[in-house]
Amino acid sequence: MKNNILLYILFTYLATCHTLAQDWQWWPLGLTHENLSGDTLYYNAEILGVVSSGTYAPFWLQSNCNGNISASPYSGNISAGINKPATQPKRWYDYDFAVQVTGRVQSDIPISFAPYMKTFTGYFNQLYAHFRLYIIDVTAGINPITYESIDPQLSSGSMIFSGNSQPLPRITIGIEDYIPFPGLYGYMELKGGITHAWMPDNVYIQGCRLHHKFVGFRFGGRLPVNISYEFHHAAEWGGISPVYGDVGSDLKSFINVFTAQAGGTMVNDQTTAQGNRVGSQQLALTAKGEGWNVTAYWQNFFDDNFAFLGIGQNLPDGIWGVSLQQTRWPFIQGVTYEYMNTTDQSGPWHDRDGLCYGANDSYYRNIVFRNGWNYFYRSMGTPFITSPLYNSDGTIYTLNSRVRLHHVGIRGDISGFKYRVLCSHVRNFGNDNTSKLLLSRNTAALLEVSKHVQKAWGLDFGISIAGDFGSQFGNQIGAMVTIRKQGIITQW
Numbered sequence: 001m002k003n004n005i006l007l008y009i010l011f012t013y014l015a016t017c018h019t020l021a022q023d024w025q026w027w028p029l030g031l032t033h034e035n036l037s038g039d040t041l042y043y044n045a046e047i048l049g050v051v052s053s054g055t056y057a058p059f060w061l062q063s064n065c066n067g068n069i070s071a072s073p074y075s076g077n078i079s080a081g082i083n084k085p086a087t088q089p090k091r092w093y094d095y096d097f098a099v100q101v102t103g104r105v106q107s108d109i110p111i112s113f114a115p116y117m118k119t120f121t122g123y124f125n126q127l128y129a130h131f132r133l134y135i136i137d138v139t140a141g142i143n144p145i146t147y148e149s150i151d152p153q154l155s156s157g158s159m160i161f162s163g164n165s166q167p168l169p170r171i172t173i174g175i176e177d178y179i180p181f182p183g184l185y186g187y188m189e190l191k192g193g194i195t196h197a198w199m200p201d202n203v204y205i206q207g208c209r210l211h212h213k214f215v216g217f218r219f220g221g222r223l224p225v226n227i228s229y230e231f232h233h234a235a236e237w238g239g240i241s242p243v244y245g246d247v248g249s250d251l252k253s254f255i256n257v258f259t260a261q262a263g264g265t266m267v268n269d270q271t272t273a274q275g276n277r278v279g280s281q282q283l284a285l286t287a288k289g290e291g292w293n294v295t296a297y298w299q300n301f302f303d304d305n306f307a308f309l310g311i312g313q314n315l316p317d318g319i320w321g322v323s324l325q326q327t328r329w330p331f332i333q334g335v336t337y338e339y340m341n342t343t344d345q346s347g348p349w350h351d352r353d354g355l356c357y358g359a360n361d362s363y364y365r366n367i368v369f370r371n372g373w374n375y376f377y378r379s380m381g382t383p384f385i386t387s388p389l390y391n392s393d394g395t396i397y398t399l400n401s402r403v404r405l406h407h408v409g410i411r412g413d414i415s416g417f418k419y420r421v422l423c424s425h426v427r428n429f430g431n432d433n434t435s436k437l438l439l440s441r442n443t444a445a446l447l448e449v450s451k452h453v454q455k456a457w458g459l460d461f462g463i464s465i466a467g468d469f470g471s472q473f474g475n476q477i478g479a480m481v482t483i484r485k486q487g488i489i490t491q492w
Helices: 002-021 251-259 267-271
Strands: 040-052 074-084 093-106 120-133 136-142 169-180 188-198 209-219 225-237 276-289 292-303 318-326 334-341 349-352 355-358 403-414 417-428 440-453 459-469 476-491
Touching (some): 209 251, 225 251
Antiparallel strands (some): 093 120
16 A cells, blocks of 8 residues: 555656656756757966975965865966866756866975875875766766865865865766756756765875765755755775774775764774775755845764764854855855864763763864875865874874854955965964964965956966965965966867
């Protein structure tokens, strides 16, 4: 009887969708099989140099740059590449790809990461291909993961993937951008996907992998107010530990990681869940009008244990933000304010299966995966949870995960001069309440200006001035100069 009712409901829903489709192209937004023209292959080349007065390059010169800018006080990059963007959203298929290679020279900084801090190094910024068939996206290669930020140019950085570290080699399958749910006139949209990534063998666990999955819902469509919810779950898993040996790399281990179940060879993985697990959820409310929109959002972070909307666990921790984008006046195109707190960490007490734990989730840190939530010694999430890159003793742990942050970002265009301003004030409290030696403050500021000069061979010139002021890094200033050229190779 129950099965018959479900079949009836399904049949009625499909019949309704068929009727609606005659008047409104509900899914996926009127894709056509016509061979639309307009695909373009571009080239680009860039040279940049960084000079600064401190031990490190200023925070906002080299954070959230996909690991492209060295933390050294003196460095220079030469890069070149080709790319073909996805430009046919109405075509039943679309694709894009990019190849970007960079050579870097840098001075020394006082850490012992010899494999990472080579004087001369070369790497791929991007090496990927993406293909969309109807609504399904497949991405393979080296390409940044960016899903959560409302305005990536102005945000302080998402809790899971902020673009602070170099991108991982990965394969992602799913629906990467919101699409309408069938039959609901676009008033409900969804997205979701799964990623398998590899972490090269310069981290603590040799042969480590990364798992990531996400799902998102957005309601409102053409209404002036939209609400959205995104959930992200990620985990480092697999590989060989120099202390514990094989930590679980087979298919059964992957299933445990995917379902957040206990398993593997480690005692703590067998009592909780396998792998170094992190996650986030973001709730956002957007009001929009002609030429503008304002979004208020809350992004909650969890380490190991998940609570829906943070209720009952670490509700105070996360990012509270408001972001404005508008096109009426070019001189201020976007404004973002964010407050971040990571000091609660499931405290003062939280309960799991009858056992009480103290308030010390130690975000981005793990006893087995000792490199933590870092890649090439940079935090993969928010750069304000301090990366091991800054550990003067050469350790690979995340030493500072308790922070309180106020952050402002502004961008715009004044007479063809594009600018971006970032200013952040952070208080650091270490990893627990006894980390008095890690108590510090820092105010990080950035002014970035760029200009396209057609008469100078169509070059783009940019200059960035940044500084740090406080006890975390000391008082330091620096500057970066960029010269960039891009153009069209061919069109078809």
